[in-house]
Amino acid sequence: MLSVWGAVLIFLIVGVIFGVGGMLAGYILAPRRKSAQKSIAYECGVDTIGPTWVQFRTSYFLYALLFVIFDVEIIYLYPWAIKFQSLGLFAFVEMIIFLAILVVGLWYAWKEGAFEWT
Amino acid sequence: MLESIFIEIADIIRYWFLDLGTPELLTEIILMLIKLSAILGFIIVNALWLVYMERKVAAYIQSRIGPIHTGPKGLLQTAADILKLMGKEIILPDGINRIIFILMPILIFVPPLMTWAVIPFGRDMTAVDIDMGVFYILAVGSLSTIIFWAAGWASNNKYSLIGGMRVVAQMVSYELPLVLGLLGVVMISGSLNLNQIVIAQDNVWFIFTQPIAFLIYLIAGISETNRAPFDLVEGESEIIAGPYTEYSGMGFALFFLAEYANMMVVSAVCTVMFLGGWLAPFGMDFIPSWVWFFLKMYFIIFLFMWIRWTYPRMRVDHLMAFGWKVLVPLSLANIFVTGACIYIFRGIGW
Numbered sequence: 001m002l003s004v005w006g007a008v009l010i011f012l013i014v015g016v017i018f019g020v021g022g023m024l025a026g027y028i029l030a031p032r033r034k035s036a037q038k039s040i041a042y043e044c045g046v047d048t049i050g051p052t053w054v055q056f057r058t059s060y061f062l063y064a065l066l067f068v069i070f071d072v073e074i075i076y077l078y079p080w081a082i083k084f085q086s087l088g089l090f091a092f093v094e095m096i097i098f099l100a101i102l103v104v105g106l107w108y109a110w111k112e113g114a115f116e117w118t
Numbered sequence: 119m120l121e122s123i124f125i126e127i128a129d130i131i132r133y134w135f136l137d138l139g140t141p142e143l144l145t146e147i148i149l150m151l152i153k154l155s156a157i158l159g160f161i162i163v164n165a166l167w168l169v170y171m172e173r174k175v176a177a178y179i180q181s182r183i184g185p186i187h188t189g190p191k192g193l194l195q196t197a198a199d200i201l202k203l204m205g206k207e208i209i210l211p212d213g214i215n216r217i218i219f220i221l222m223p224i225l226i227f228v229p230p231l232m233t234w235a236v237i238p239f240g241r242d243m244t245a246v247d248i249d250m251g252v253f254y255i256l257a258v259g260s261l262s263t264i265i266f267w268a269a270g271w272a273s274n275n276k277y278s279l280i281g282g283m284r285v286v287a288q289m290v291s292y293e294l295p296l297v298l299g300l301l302g303v304v305m306i307s308g309s310l311n312l313n314q315i316v317i318a319q320d321n322v323w324f325i326f327t328q329p330i331a332f333l334i335y336l337i338a339g340i341s342e343t344n345r346a347p348f349d350l351v352e353g354e355s356e357i358i359a360g361p362y363t364e365y366s367g368m369g370f371a372l373f374f375l376a377e378y379a380n381m382m383v384v385s386a387v388c389t390v391m392f393l394g395g396w397l398a399p400f401g402m403d404f405i406p407s408w409v410w411f412f413l414k415m416y417f418i419i420f421l422f423m424w425i426r427w428t429y430p431r432m433r434v435d436h437l438m439a440f441g442w443k444v445l446v447p448l449s450l451a452n453i454f455v456t457g458a459c460i461y462i463f464r465g466i467g468w
Binding site: 016023039041052056064067096103106110 | 147151154203204206207209210211214223224228231235246247254271273276277279287291294297298301304308309358363364368369371372434435438439442443453454458464
């Protein structure tokens with residue numbers, strides 16, 4: 001029998017093949033003529049000034065950091081949510097404590113100005 | 119009869135192969151490939167149709183007519199566009215990171231295709247019936263963030279880089295309310311299997327028991343697919359086309375196709391989680407279940423298009439503030455209220 005993850009692997013492989021096929025079709029069908037003008041980065045239509053890969057603003061990094069913290073915690077909520085109905089009052093109180101910790105974390109990040117776009 | 123037509127076709131093919139003496143594992147793989155081709159065809163045909171539909175809906179909302187010249191009523195417009203893009207050169211600009219630049223359009227189609235594997239199209243019509251379907255969808259769905267970002271970074275283009283950074287910030291911020299919103303549904307249904315979730319909605323659809331979660335999912339879903347009013351990632355008037363700016367020919371076509379495939383995935387998951395999936399409303403069982411799934415999915419898609427052509431684009435700081443200061447607390451509150459309600463209703467013996 002084909003296991004479900006084997007089937008998912010087939011989807012993964014065919015997805016990649018589809019992409020490769022698409023790009024290959026473009027590569028074969030389309031003309032290829034190099035020219036100095038054509039290979040300049042398009043950007044906004046005007047000649048590029050300065051390097052692109054420079055240091056970037058940290059707000060984006062802060063959001064990513066917060067996301068990692070919250071997402072990891074949310075993963076733990078899923079097993080709990082499935083079994084919630086059969087666990088009774090204990091699970092409910094546990095959830096309130098867990099959510100309270102999450103809310104305190106959110107409140108702290110909010111207070112420290114992590115959500116301000118300055 | 120019409121209800122189980124696809125299952126019967128699959129059975130006929132399976133027994134045909136088994137009669138030929140094909141080993142069971144090989145038969146399963148062949149059958150899976152056939153299902154996969156059907157899903158791939160479904161995605162591509164629908165994506166082509168959706169681009170046309172999007173242009174028509176936009177046109178009628180703005181009192182225009184939209185495409186009319188290519189084919190009957192302009193129906194072949196998108197097919198013609200794709201053919202044109204196939205014939206366009208794939209330009210590799212100077213200074214790009216070649217490997218990543220070429221790899222990203224190849225990989226962009228993988229997450230939506232893998233997500234479609236677990237979605238129940240109708241009664242017993244799931245290609246791969248995974249027990250942790252919701253978890254799988256969330257895990258695979260978030261992969262496209264990296265692909266968009268890498269495409270933007272590899273392009274050696276300042277607007278693409280800004281677009282890529284915005285993709286990460288936006289998709290990451292709206293993933294939290296999305297995940298938390300779906301948690302309420304999981305709590306009620308007590309399963310991560312998409313088929314079980316659909317069956318759990320036999321009495322009442324989750325849109326009625328989880329209206330807040332539905333709204334949160336809808337907003338976050340629009341944001342995850344980078345559509346207006348949250349299309350800062352590719353805001354044409356600000357950063358050209360964001361991560362896709364330097365892509366031409368098939369590279370661009372694949373990104374374009376994946377965008378519509380993603381929109382279909384979000385609508386399909388919304389249908390399954392909140393609108394009862396393939397269940398027929400009001401006992402209208404004479405219409406096959408897969409038709410119902412399709413109709414509900416298209417209703418959500420139309421809603422997305424309607425919203426896109428109604429609201430103006432948000433500002434980036436407003437977008438982030440809305441995600442973190444409104445949607446995340448709201449979805450946390452939703453979980454708490456859901457838990458309390460389940461406990462109270464069980465206490466009074468529902």
